[in-house]
Amino acid sequence: MNLVLLPASSQIGAQLTVTDPRRLKHLKEVHKAAPGHSLSVGLENGPMGRARLDALDDESAIFTIEHLDTPIPAPLPVHVVLALPRPRMLARSLENMAALGVKQITLLHTRRVEKSYWQSPELAPDKLTHHLILGLEQCKDTRLPTVTLEKRFKPFVEDRLPGLLESAQGLFAHPGETYACPHGRALDAPPVVLAIGPEGGFIDYEVEAFRAADMQGIHLGSRILRVETAVVSLLSRLF
Amino acid sequence: MNLVLLPASSQIGAQLTVTDPRRLKHLKEVHKAAPGHSLSVGLENGPMGRARLDALDDESAIFTIEHLDTPIPAPLPVHVVLALPRPRMLARSLENMAALGVKQITLLHTRRVEKSYWQSPELAPDKLTHHLILGLEQCKDTRLPTVTLEKRFKPFVEDRLPGLLESAQGLFAHPGETYACPHGRALDAPPVVLAIGPEGGFIDYEVEAFRAADMQGIHLGSRILRVETAVVSLLSRLF
Numbered sequence: 489m490n491l492v493l494l495p496a497s498s499q500i501g502a503q504l505t506v507t508d509p510r511r512l513k514h515l516k517e518v519h520k521a522a523p524g525h526s527l528s529v530g531l532e533n534g535p536m537g538r539a540r541l542d543a544l545d546d547e548s549a550i551f552t553i554e555h556l557d558t559p560i561p562a563p564l565p566v567h568v569v570l571a572l573p574r575p576r577m578l579a580r581s582l583e584n585m586a587a588l589g590v591k592q593i594t595l596l597h598t599r600r601v602e603k604s605y606w607q608s609p610e611l612a613p614d615k616l617t618h619h620l621i622l623g624l625e626q627c628k629d630t631r632l633p634t635v636t637l638e639k640r641f642k643p644f645v646e647d648r649l650p651g652l653l654e655s656a657q658g659l660f661a662h663p664g665e666t667y668a669c670p671h672g673r674a675l676d677a678p679p680v681v682l683a684i685g686p687e688g689g690f691i692d693y694e695v696e697a698f699r700a701a702d703m704q705g706i707h708l709g710s711r712i713l714r715v716e717t718a719v720v721s722l723l724s725r726l727f
Numbered sequence: 728m729n730l731v732l733l734p735a736s737s738q739i740g741a742q743l744t745v746t747d748p749r750r751l752k753h754l755k756e757v758h759k760a761a762p763g764h765s766l767s768v769g770l771e772n773g774p775m776g777r778a779r780l781d782a783l784d785d786e787s788a789i790f791t792i793e794h795l796d797t798p799i800p801a802p803l804p805v806h807v808v809l810a811l812p813r814p815r816m817l818a819r820s821l822e823n824m825a826a827l828g829v830k831q832i833t834l835l836h837t838r839r840v841e842k843s844y845w846q847s848p849e850l851a852p853d854k855l856t857h858h859l860i861l862g863l864e865q866c867k868d869t870r871l872p873t874v875t876l877e878k879r880f881k882p883f884v885e886d887r888l889p890g891l892l893e894s895a896q897g898l899f900a901h902p903g904e905t906y907a908c909p910h911g912r913a914l915d916a917p918p919v920v921l922a923i924g925p926e927g928g929f930i931d932y933e934v935e936a937f938r939a940a941d942m943q944g945i946h947l948g949s950r951i952l953r954v955e956t957a958v959v960s961l962l963s964r965l966f
Contacts, residue, residue, distance in 0.1 A: 490951050561948070561949045561950055583953075584956050587950060587952055587953070587956060588950065588952070588956075588960075589950060626951060626952065626953055627950035627951055627952065628949070628950065628951060629950065671910040671911035671964070672910030672911065672964075709800070710800045710867070711800055711826060711827065711828060711866035711867065711868065712729050712865060712866055712867060713826055713827070713865065713866065714822075714826070714865055717823050717826060717827075717959055720956055720959040720960055720963065721827075721959055721960075721962075721963040722963075723960075724959065724960040724961075724963040724964050725910070725911075725963050725964060
């Protein structure tokens with residue numbers, strides 16, 4: 489991990505103080521931090537820079553800030569609407585989306601999403617945040633994506649999607665569509681709402697609902713990719 | 728999995744016969760195949776089509792071929808030279824590269840590759856093939872990539888790389904390079920040799936060796952991605 493990302497409340501003057509046991513464990517086990525180390529640090533949704541770890545024990549970690557003026561990378565202009573994948577694939581997809589700079593994520597129920605996935609402990613807010621933080625720590629970014637759960641397809645598409653599309657272009661990835669996923673959108677192009685289906689894809693009704701909302705179907709060629717691979721592939725081609 | 732990929736030796740006339748216990752387990756557990764099912768089948772490095780599973784028990788599986796004339800997707804014109812990642816990341820990267828259509832893979836030692844990775848059981852030929860088959864079964868392709876192990880950087884770069892570059896363009900991915908990874912290479916562009924570093928990147932000596940071989944450095948922006956994410960991201964942008 490390339491960045492230690494801490495809650496904004498950690499900062500007290502020129503020091504950062506961590507007492508949350510989960511964060512302390514993360515500092516020791518993931519970052520292998522030790523007193524004396526100078527580390528890249530960031531505050532959630534705040535600035536980023538470097539700090540020296542002065543003390544680390546079972547109760548707390550104390551850093552002295554060296555500076556907090558490293559530029560934050562630009563977000564991707566995209567809202568990903570992802571059919572809820574199975575838990576392990578969700579975890580990796582959240583990390584990848586956070587690392588690639590996605591800031592809005594909707595997890596959507598579609599017909600081919602197994603209903604049991606909605607009961608997964610991976611959907612608890614602190615679990616979601618944990619995976620997003622791993623992604624941000626990997627890519628050195630501090631702005632946490634927002635994750636919205638939409639357990640019903642129709643109310644999402646009819647009531648919320650039109651608002652999202654007011655100032656964005658809608659795309660949905662679906663094998664067999666006419667148009668290939670475009671490469672390298674212009675920087676001044678409108679933001680994108682990108683819908684990605686589950687293993688097995690969207691059903692016809694869902695495809696028609698996206699089309700009725702003026703979204704455009706795109707494909708990634710004849711090869712069928714796993715969802716977590718397709719997410720990275722689509723975002724890397726579009727931006 | 729979208730395709731059952733079997734050894735070419737399985738075909739006897741209009742039937743496919745499987746007796747290898749590992750393949751039988753894979754058929755039952757991964758494909759959840761049952762007699763009567765019509766399945767997409769392919770023969771390794773051979774044709775692809777559909778077959779009906781007539782019988783499946785602990786000793787053998789017998790299919791009757793329905794047809795073997797489904798078009799095989801085109802390979803990506805790229806040879807990936809990947810610094811050997813840690814074993815779990817290697818497994819996923821092999822699956823992803825196979826699924827995306829990569830047919831030549833070299834696993835390379837570089838300074839920041841942990842030497843212990845070369846002792847991993849994941850490097851046994853049948854383990855490598857297993858992960859490649861999972862990737863091909865995902866994307867519906869039959870042509871197995873070749874994997875070459877290069878345990879010494881210098882002899883590879885000095886003795887083998889020049890030959891690979893005779894009819895290809897060399898690119899190496901490295902943060903901080905001047906040029907961004909290009910988007911969507913033209914179909915008539917020469918094939919690519921694409922070098923991708925380990926966690927922590929190439930060292931200066933390695934970068935200079937690639938440059939001396941006339942390879943061009945490219946970057947993926949300021950975000951540092953995990954190797955398995957970078958592999959998919961680079962291939963999806965280039966092709």
